Amino acid sequence: MQYGETRNAHSYFKSNTGYRFITKSERNTCFKVSVPKPEGGCQYASVGYFRIGERRAMRAAINKRNKIGKRLWGKYWNRVRTDFTLLSRLPRSLEPRIWTGETGLQYYCFDYMSDVFDGDKEEWVYKKVHRKVSISRLGRLAAYAQVKRLILEVYKTDIGLLKFMNRNVGTEFL
Structure with a gap:
């Protein structure tokens, strides 16, 4: 997808969906959501698109990512999501x-x-x-x-x- 959050990012920050922390599975059945935790590690979730379609599943994956991120990071979620080098710096x-x-x-x-x-x-x-x-x-x-x-x-x-x-x-x- 050429439209997404990572269109202005360096190539090593891009995912195959164009959205941060969301990737498309290798078998093309679901979107994987992996949000980093503040204490280290990641929290994972997935949204299948075999029945509901790819476009609706992508919207659901973005909503799920934002809910998980807001719960984990609180007021810092928007900064973590938009600043590509923040967690590595x-x-x-x-x-x-x-x-x-x-x-x-x-x-x-x-x-x-x-x-x-x-x-x-x-x-x-x-x-x-x-x-x-x-x-x-x-x-x-x-x-x-x-x-x-x-x-x-x-x-x-x-x-x-x-x-x-x-x-x-x-x-x-x-």
């Missing part, structure tokens, strides 16, 4: 990790995906950014606090969603 935890270099010095590090405007292509591009802060130079607590503030600054728009997903946010100490 979010971190598992907002805690920095300790990294030991070749010289034996320890650092607090974190990586994130950043939106960068590319002037040549005139479009927004995702770029992986790596930050590290020296523990030996600042001390363990100061380095942790500095990296934690950087992480919270980067993900400030997603803090509510991360708390809803029960990811380790830990913002009450800073």
